Amino acid sequence: MPDSPAAPDFSAQLRSAALRVTQPRVAVLAAVHEHPHASTDALIDAVRGTLPDVSHQAVYDSLHTLTAAGLVRKIQPSGSTARYESRIGDNHHHVVCRSCGAVADVDCSTGHAPCLTASQSHGFVIDEAEVIYWGLCPQCSTAV
Amino acid sequence: MPDSPAAPDFSAQLRSAALRVTQPRVAVLAAVHEHPHASTDALIDAVRGTLPDVSHQAVYDSLHTLTAAGLVRKIQPSGSTARYESRIGDNHHHVVCRSCGAVADVDCSTGHAPCLTASQSHGFVIDEAEVIYWGLCPQCSTAV
DNA sequence: CTCCTTTTCTTGAATGAGTCAAGAAAAGGA
DNA sequence: TCCTTTTCTTGACTCATTCAAGAAAAGGAG
Incomplete structure (x- = not known):
C-alpha cells in the first residue's frame, strides 16, 4: 500500500x-x-x-x-x-554562487552532448564533460 | 644581472x-x-x-x-x-583521468568565450564557465 | 644606510570532511 | 525459519587545510 x-x-x-x-x-x-x-x-x-x-x-x-x-x-x-542531486542521466550543468555557494541547475544549451567535444584530447578517452558556471546568485549580486 | x-x-x-x-x-x-x-x-x-x-x-x-x-x-x-597552474587568463579547460588523476590542458574549442552562455541563468550573474572533461588518460585506458 | 611600520613567515596546535575497522544487526534467498 | 551475506553502528583515525601568536623580513621614510 x-x-x-x-x-x-x-x-x-x-x-x-x-x-x-x-x-x-x-x-x-x-x-x-x-x-x-x-x-x-x-x-x-x-x-x-x-x-x-x-x-x-x-x-x-x-x-x-x-x-x-x-x-x-x-x-x-x-x-x-x-x-x-537526484537529477541524473540528462547531462545538465550547474551555476554556483561564489559568495554563498548556492547551486542551481542549467540545461545543456547547445543541444547535442555539446561540450563533450574537446579540441585536443591528448589521447584521453573522454566520457563526460562537466560544466560549472561561476558567478553570483540573485541575492548576493543584489546585496551591494 | x-x-x-x-x-x-x-x-x-x-x-x-x-x-x-x-x-x-x-x-x-x-x-x-x-x-x-x-x-x-x-x-x-x-x-x-x-x-x-x-x-x-x-x-x-x-x-x-x-x-x-x-x-x-x-x-x-x-x-x-x-x-x-600558471597558465592564466586564456580561458582554457582541463581533462582529468578518473583513474590516476592526471590533468592536461584543453583549449577552448568553440572559439569565442564559448561555454559562457548558459541556457537559463536563474538570475545568476555569471562570470566564468569552468569545463572539466572526465575520462581516462592514455596510460590508464591502455592498461586493460 | 639605518630605522620603523607593515606584511609575511615560523611553529605548533586545531578543525573538519571523510575514511577505516571490528563487531552487531538486518536483508533476503534457501 | 535459518543461514549467509551485506549493511549498519560505534568509535577511532587520517590528512588537507586553517588558525593564532610571536619572530623575521620587506621596503618606504628620513
Whole structure:
C-alpha cells in the first residue's frame, strides 16, 4: 500500500539497481530528492528527520552506493564539500554562487552532448564533460 | 644581472601585482611554472628543493596570495586536492583521468568565450564557465 | 644606510570532511 | 525459519587545510 503516490518509489529504484532495500538507503534517496544539491551534512540532518538514529557512516555508505549505482549524482565545486542531486542521466550543468555557494541547475544549451567535444584530447578517452558556471546568485549580486 | 634569461621574471610579476617580493613567493611561483597542475604537497616538495626550510604554511599563504592576485590559478577536480597552474587568463579547460588523476590542458574549442552562455541563468550573474572533461588518460585506458 | 611600520613567515596546535575497522544487526534467498 | 551475506553502528583515525601568536623580513621614510 503506497502511502505517497506522488513520490517516486525509492524501494523499487533500489531493487532495480540490484541493491538491498534498507531504511537508511530509502531515507537517503528520499532526502536527496527532497533537497537537491544538499551537502552530506544537510542530508544527514534530513535523514535523521525520519530515522533519528542513523549513523553518519550509514549515510556516507548509502551515498557512495547510490552514486556508484547511478541513482544519485555527486557534485563537488571547488571550495565546497560534496553535494548530491537526484537529477541524473540528462547531462545538465550547474551555476554556483561564489559568495554563498548556492547551486542551481542549467540545461545543456547547445543541444547535442555539446561540450563533450574537446579540441585536443591528448589521447584521453573522454566520457563526460562537466560544466560549472561561476558567478553570483540573485541575492548576493543584489546585496551591494 | 638576470641569470636565467628564458625564465619569466617572477620578481617583476610579483611587483607588478603590488605584492612584496619574498623568497617563498618567488620559489612558489617558479614551482608552479615548472610543475603545472601540481598538488600543494608536490609544490611544497618542489619549493623545498631550492628553499629547504620553508614552512608548509608559507607555501599555502603564497598560493593563496598568488591566486588572489591572479598570477596563478587554482583548480580542484572532485576527489582531488587543490592543484595549481600558471597558465592564466586564456580561458582554457582541463581533462582529468578518473583513474590516476592526471590533468592536461584543453583549449577552448568553440572559439569565442564559448561555454559562457548558459541556457537559463536563474538570475545568476555569471562570470566564468569552468569545463572539466572526465575520462581516462592514455596510460590508464591502455592498461586493460 | 639605518630605522620603523607593515606584511609575511615560523611553529605548533586545531578543525573538519571523510575514511577505516571490528563487531552487531538486518536483508533476503534457501 | 535459518543461514549467509551485506549493511549498519560505534568509535577511532587520517590528512588537507586553517588558525593564532610571536619572530623575521620587506621596503618606504628620513
